[in-house]
Amino acid sequence: MPAEGRPACGGNNSTTQRFERINMTEEKTKETEPTYIVSSSPHAHSGDSVQRIMLDVIIALIPALAVAIYFFRMDAVKLVSVCVVSCVITELVCRKLMKRDAGVMDFSAIITGLLLAFNLPPSLPLWMAVVGSVIAIGIAKQVFGGLGYNPFNPALIGRVALLISFPAAMTTWYAPFDSTTSATALGTLKEQGVYGFDDAMALNYFTGNMNGCIGEVSAAALLLGGAYLLMRKVITWHIPVSYLGTVALIAGIMWLINDDFNMPPHFHLLAGGVMLGAIFMATDMVTSPVTRKGMLIFGIGCGVLTMLIRKWGGYPEGVSFAILLMNAVAPLINRATKPRVFGVKKA
């Protein structure tokens, strides 16, 4: 230790100012020794967190949830509650079994529960919803290591597992405020071919007054949620726009070629789960590419696959399969669209 508290020089411009070294004598050090946090740079942060992102997604899902409850009443309330609760419980149990910290606090299990419920028909037996939730969280997410490691969108895996296991229950629909069962818009198209689609119907489809999974019916509510996500910069426009754009483009071309066999493009945007898929499912960060260019390719791929399945596939709707297939190639898309590094010439 250097010599203690020798008066400092007056300095060039200060005759009165005198100060002593602080914390230099040993006793002083002992008394006041403060501890400072030492960590790697940067020492500033945007303040963003995974939790906040997930919370924003939940907030963005509220309009669609409200519409679901409005149209499907207690069925929607029950489905959503059962899915959310079973997803959260499954997550807790899995984390406990794997001896990892709880993980529920990142809210992602709640989102999976909400999205899975949104992808189910209103009359589905509740025990099936539980099965779907356990598959979504247990098999599609936690088996891979939890949030961040899952290659496929958990809610979609849950839905597809149910669709394959319980095809009848998963394709039984009723219209809002109506207890008789009837097919969905896309189901009708598949079974009976093209039908008249006027502006009044389009408006019903837009607001959500149609048959379908409880959270997919209202394009208006989903778009509102999407706008919120864009505003909060949780998602970028790339995936929803390229997905919906591709669907509209392909539908439009087919419709222009032959409108006896094809429905107009706005039908394809409003019917089925493409709005829910493009805004909330395909944009799932974990399972979609990280580069902007990759996101565009991803969205286009989803759109093409969706239309292929709708037009020529065995199922009336192809959104779930399209997104899951594109999830599988997301890492490859990342690799292929790796940005050119600054100062490195294009090969």
Place this chain on the structure above:
Amino acid sequence: MKIENAQFRVDGGIHPVYNKHLAKDNAIQAMPLPSLLRVSMSQHLGAPAKPVVAKGDTVLRGQIIGEPAGFISAAVHAPTSGTVKAIVQAPTATGQSVAAVEIEPDCEDKWRDDIKGNPNWESLEVKELIDLVSDAGVAGMGGAGFPTHVKLSPPPNKTIDTLIINGAECEPYLTADNRLMIEQAENIWTGCRIIMKILGAQTVRVAIEDNKPEAIEAMEMAMASTEGNVAIVKLKTEYPQGAEKQQIFAITGKEVPSAGLPMDVGAVVENVGTTLAVWDAVVNGKPLTERVTSVTGTPVSKPGNIRNRIGTSYGDLIEFCGGTEGDTAKIISGGPMMGFAQSSLEVTTTKTTSGLLLLPPKLVTNYSSTPCISCGRCVDGCPMYLMPCELSQMIEAEDYSAAREINLMDCIECGCCAFQCPAHRPLVQHMRQGKGQVMIMMREEKEKEAEKTKD
């Protein structure tokens, strides 16, 4: 002389909270000599200087106390006159333990006798000018502290056409360069003309972020009467506009090649503080013995821009600024984005200490990092167009050659990725760890290569 906007824009970058208002209007204050100066022999990257004084020696200000060791090294001079109390091992801002010379000032502050200025520097040869800069121990005062005379002596096969004076000061909080430009624009400009002459550069651009209108105005006045291809370039306020490669691109549209140097695209970038030190070295013949450090952050009672002797302890600097009010959770040498957190106030200033930043507990949260959710914000923010998320995962898996393959070594450690990461992943730490491992790999490869050629 004209003022223009930057013509090019690097993708990426971030907009942190700047908090420059804390100190930007506070004129530079000269700090009286403290009771002890501890001058580290490690003033910059590369080998530390060798101490050439012994305990009990009396020294005069400007006398050499540390001789450069090797080519990429600069001399260290006594910051005041006094007695050498001891040669000790002392911690540097980056946490190494390096030899340091402790000087007890005699309060005379007497300069070495042979100091003589060169007011007619224009008549000097380039070689003489470089020697003056070298003898004065001038090193880059913006960050890494690269010895300036080395930067000013490009190999003969490289022509330098553009000199960029970096007054961006893109680090949040720091305001020292801003004050230097406002208060000493004339001298900075003279320093710039000296460097122009040394390099034979025809084009000069003074780069300043547009959040420093007073600095732009002052530099404009100083440069007004100069003929030729000189201009002030207004950069959009965005971090990291002050990073060398990004700044060269914003101004010239040329990308410094991977693993290359600015001279590869005919450019040299000098910080405004360094330019001022060149002026002082040549025109006044004075070695670099002091610098301006921003002492700032909300816990500092009277934040300011303090002219202090090299070797002043952080504790003394804070004391001079009225001490602290409220709790301090972190002390950073430099700015919040690239500065080094300190555990002790015993560390002393060097030629590169641009700031001393104190952060209150509410700005220092302990985060635990969670797995990457592939949000892509780090990719959007990276000004080198890297994929920090992938690099970090490769480094976590200790797959260093894969990380090297996707250009880990191009990382400039600016911290944009970690700033943006919602999972609070220690991305910059990962990059440093990975770069260290790749360096070892490269050294081993070189050794193998050398052995092969021997056979």
